[in-house]
Amino acid sequence: MLRSHSQVLYSFLPGAVFRHEDRVYGQVLSVDGRRLTDLNDVVIFSEIADYLENWPEDDRYDLPLPRDARMNEYRIISPEAVRWELFPLILECTRRSCGRVRSYQNARDIAAEGGRCAKCGAAQQQLRFYSAHNCGQVKKVYVPKCPTHGYDEISFDNTGSFLTATWRCHGPGCNGAVTSRTNMSPCSCGKWPGPDGVVRMRAHTLDDSRAYRAHYVDLVNVESSTFQTYQRHPNRNQIAVAHFLGLIGSIKDGLGEADTRSDGKRMTAAQWEVKEAVYIEMGLSADEIADLKRVRGPVETGLAALGTVSEAAVEIVAAARTFYERAAVYDRNEVPRMALADQVEVARERGDTLQADAMQQAVDVATTMGISELAVTWEFPIAKVAFGFTREQHEPGHGAIRGFRNQREHDNKYPVYAVATTTEALLVTLSPKEVLTFLHERGEAVTAPTDERTARRQLLEIFADAGARPAPADTIRTLIHTLSHLLLRGLDDGQVGFAESSLAEWMVPETLTFAVYANSLKDFTLGSLWTLLNSRSLSWLRSVCDQVIHCENDPICYQREHRSCERCAYLTFGCRHFNADLDRRVLADFLLSRGALAAARPAAV
Structure with missing residues (x-):
């Protein structure tokens, strides 16, 4: 057959x-x-x-x-x-x-x-x-x-x-x-x-x-030679961190710098200040000190600017597959994407003020929800690999998982079945500054960040220190995972052509990033998510905010320790984590702290 x-x-x-x-x-x-x-x-x-x-x-x-x-x-x-x-x-x-x-x-x-x-x-x-x-x-x-x-x-x-x-x-x-x-x-x-x-x-x-x-695993499958080289590069972690921190513009730039650098770690600004005083005391000229600064002093861009990032953040956090995949997904040279905020200006340029105003309202609601970027790509490169199955009970400890081997086929090897495709996806990134401010208000972060760049560095250190202090990292995972599920379920309203079972999620909590993609495994797109972004993003975001507060199983769901169930947050398919780490309470607290739930309500007529 x-x-x-x-x-x-x-x-x-x-x-x-x-x-x-x-x-x-x-x-x-x-x-x-x-x-x-x-x-x-x-x-x-x-x-x-x-x-x-x-x-x-x-x-x-x-x-x-x-x-x-x-x-x-x-x-x-x-x-x-x-x-x-x-x-x-x-x-x-x-x-x-x-x-x-x-x-x-x-x-x-x-x-x-x-x-x-x-x-x-x-x-x-x-x-x-x-x-x-x-x-x-x-x-x-x-x-x-x-x-x-x-x-x-x-x-x-x-x-x-x-x-x-x-x-x-x-x-x-x-x-x-x-x-x-x-x-x-x-x-x-x-x-x-x-x-x-x-x-x-x-x-x-x-x-x-x-x-x-x-049972499946999903992984980003960019076919470019740049990505293939990057995947195998010994400095892949440093490139991924530098890209997340905005120190390099593309992974290609990172590869170029990694292959040409011969210097060690650069000094921080404080370290250079001490060293510069020593050079002056030694009698070095201003030109000689300037030459040394170019080689060893602090820099603000490139891999050399990673000096203040801990070794644990680079070697543990950035070593996760999804973390270094994220650098490629958010590199427009590898995966082009169109952000909602940019499309507002496109609509204004073509004179469509009504649509531009509606989209701007969606941008405003997204901002109050702590979303720093909401974008769509038609070229999300995903590979899905099936390797085994379960019956009756599908979670570890409750049943067995079996492979697909048939001794009469595949030279008695263990087969795994894979399909690679390019599909459409929503790409969502939350603001590190807003999330860490929320953690500070909860007493889980020592200091509140002053700007986005500082917040990104703090975010990496939170996950690097998760073994000793798990609470802030756990809160972030729950926040990202719950929002991802509600945004995905919010698409299953019969208006964009997707059912919940035809969508899946891809998450990188360490960077406050996730994607909701069409899980059809077909190399064509309907443009449904593009239509959503341009025409229905406001109503979609408002409905998601409503789902944060209301569940059809209330008051039972509302009274649960982890406020989530099959009626509000669970996914039938598409969740690799088996609906773990979900809690509408955490998401509601975050949105309430920003006034997002009130801002999402339609204005009274």
């Missing part, structure tokens, strides 16, 4: 149960395709290993940590051809007066009987239940045997719930009597027993999405 790359990655990965267009259900056995060699496999496998380390080793099946030499045991595949089998092989007669059930060993036996009921000759259909367990195993439901008539007269009385459904026998003497209640099949794994200590599978309908979830 052939499907598009995106279809396979979302709906037809190994182990998934799906409905075929021929109105039958099947289970995917394996997925084949060409081997991909143009992605950064080192980064991909590092991210997969970090993800898998959240699971205990005993709960990882066919998923060794892809580190060092074990990376060679994996293979990155473009998902194209799907091999599947009919599942489950329990059929029931479609004639309601008959309803006889028969279990088959393989599809050939069904074909031999023509798919017809042996009792009345009517067409058969698959029984719409199967059993699954946290460990990842699945099996067809257990069909009981009548002591008198065997399996020939058994029917399934479907009440709409597997818990109340029954098996009945219609043979002479039984006359439709209940043969057995439905029972949960035992699982041989021995893990995650029920309250009675017995390990059982749970029945699911064939369309129940809870019984299977694929």
Whole structure:
């Protein structure tokens, strides 16, 4: 069976149960395709290993940590051809007066009987239940045997719930009597027993999405040679920090400076003041001191201006993949973007004052929300990589995660399936000065910043010191993550063409940056987010501010320790952190401290 790359990655990965267009259900056995060699496999496998380390080793099946030499045991595949089998092989007669059930060993036996009921000759259909367990195993439901008539007269009385459904026998003497209640099949794994200590599978309908979830990692995949060089460069961290601090204009400038510098760390202004006094006392001329200052003295731009940034900020904070990816995403030479504030001027230049005024109101609301830049790009380069799946329970410690290996394919390697695409995205950056002022008011930051540049440096040190003082970094993560979810959910209003399940987030809390992107994995864009930015940004931001305060589950949600739930902040898909670190209370406090919630209300008519 052939499907598009995106279809396979979302709906037809190994182990998934799906409905075929021929109105039958099947289970995917394996997925084949060409081997991909143009992605950064080192980064991909590092991210997969970090993800898998959240699971205990005993709960990882066919998923060794892809580190060092074990990376060679994996293979990155473009998902194209799907091999599947009919599942489950329990059929029931479609004639309601008959309803006889028969279990088959393989599809050939069904074909031999023509798919017809042996009792009345009517067409058969698959029984719409199967059993699954946290460990990842699945099996067809257990069909009981009548002591008198065997399996020939058994029917399934479907009440709409597997818990109340029954098996009945219609043979002479039984006359439709209940043969057995439905029972949960035992699982041989021995893990995650029920309250009675017995390990059982749970029945699911064939369309129940809870019984299977694929696990992915997303990474920025800029294809330019500049980005590829930057990714591998030994000074990548310094370049990323310098770009975030505004000390270099592009990562290309940073690469050029890193490759030509031969000097060590430059002095700070205070250090130079002391050293200059020494030079004067030594009798050096003004020209000689000026030459030394150019080489060793303080500078305000370039990598040399990183002197006051701690080693921990460079070696720990900037080493995170998303941090150095952010430098490329926010480099207009690599990923062009259009900011809302700039589009106000474009609208005024073409004489569209009504739209310009509405957009300016949106800029004002965004500013009061602490957003320093709201932009759109049509060229957000994302690669999505699927490497395993879970059933029933999808979080570490509650179930097992399984890989996709099939010993008869891919030279017995462990396959991961990847699709790279360029899509549209909203790029959001909060003001470091406003966020750190908020932290200072909460008592989590020692000093309030005086300007944006100082605030950016303080922000880096907060995350560098997160091991000793976690509170401010945790507050920032919660603030960024919650706002990201509410902005994403705010798009699911039927007016921009996106459902919540078709969007995903990319976050860099260390830089107060996140993106909401179209998770379609198709190399074209509808321009919906561009339309949002130009025509609906004001109403969108206002609705998000309203969502901060109100939830359909209130007052229950309002009274939770972490004020968030499936009705206000949770995402069905698209959240790598499984909806952790969300709290509308933190976001509401931040917006209230700035007067944003009042400013977002429409003016009275």
